[in-house]
Amino acid sequence: MLTLHHLNNSRSQKILWLLEELKLSYELVNYERDPQTLMGPPALKALHPLGKSPVLEEDGHLLSESGAITEYILSRYGRGRLAPDPTRQDHMRFVECMYFAVSAGMNPIMIKVYARAFGLTGAPMDVAATGELETALSYIEKMLGDGEWLMGDMFTAADIQMSFIPELANAIGAFKGHTKIAAWQKRLYARPAFHRSIERGGTYEFAAPA
Numbered sequence: 001m002l003t004l005h006h007l008n009n010s011r012s013q014k015i016l017w018l019l020e021e022l023k024l025s026y027e028l029v030n031y032e033r034d035p036q037t038l039m040g041p042p043a044l045k046a047l048h049p050l051g052k053s054p055v056l057e058e059d060g061h062l063l064s065e066s067g068a069i070t071e072y073i074l075s076r077y078g079r080g081r082l083a084p085d086p087t088r089q090d091h092m093r094f095v096e097c098m099y100f101a102v103s104a105g106m107n108p109i110m111i112k113v114y115a116r117a118f119g120l121t122g123a124p125m126d127v128a129a130t131g132e133l134e135t136a137l138s139y140i141e142k143m144l145g146d147g148e149w150l151m152g153d154m155f156t157a158a159d160i161q162m163s164f165i166p167e168l169a170n171a172i173g174a175f176k177g178h179t180k181i182a183a184w185q186k187r188l189y190a191r192p193a194f195h196r197s198i199e200r201g202g203t204y205e206f207a208a209p210a
């Protein structure tokens with residue numbers, strides 16, 4: 001049995017959504033952010049040395065890192081769903097998206113979050129991160145092109161993973177004018193599995209089309 005250790009208003013929502021898209025059976029353990037500090041509770045640190053969510057548990061084994069969890073779920077339970085076949089040319093882009101979503105796409109956001117937390121808004125590193133974030137968002141916009149999803153007409157786990165970037169960019173006031181991303185978000189939030197993930201996990205405040 002799979003168990004997802006889920007923190008409210010976090011990227012753990014993507015895993016919940018993925019589990020719902022694949023219609024897998026799983027248990028959910030909910031953790032709440034501290035309303036003042038927004039940090040996860042001590043129970044998350046007691047669960048795993050990194051103290052972050054998501055954590056996936058299966059038969060007593062723990063897996064952290066949303067990208068790794070997504071890859072594990074797809075390879076173990078996906079049966080070819082939500083990913084282009086590796087022999088297809090666009091599999092290359094799929095893999096790129098999966099890594100971009102947790103690295104180059106997220107890095108400038110985290111720099112800006114820390115800059116704000118430590119009173120460094122407007123400092124050179126914050127300004128540089130603003131530029132990098134704009135580049136990342138423009139790249140997502142370019143990948144979407146005139147397609148419905150990142151892989152054109154095929155909805156994949158890359159759409160789920162990547163959706164967190166504009167959500168967070170919006171949450172820190174750094175999203176404006178990317179109309180293709182905004183239209184894509186509307187399609188994402190219309191998916192029944194997304195709604196099931198909200199019903200199961202509770203409020204998800206980042207789900208606001210920018």
Ligand SMILES: N[C@@H](CCC(=O)N[C@@H](CS)C(=O)NCC(=O)O)C(=O)O
Nearest residue numbers: 010011039040052053054065066067
């Ligand atoms: N690289 C990790 C990052 C995990 C992470 O930072 N999770 C945040 C929520 S989005 C968290 O648990 N924050 C609570 C805390 O730091 O106390 C992943 O992709 O899973």
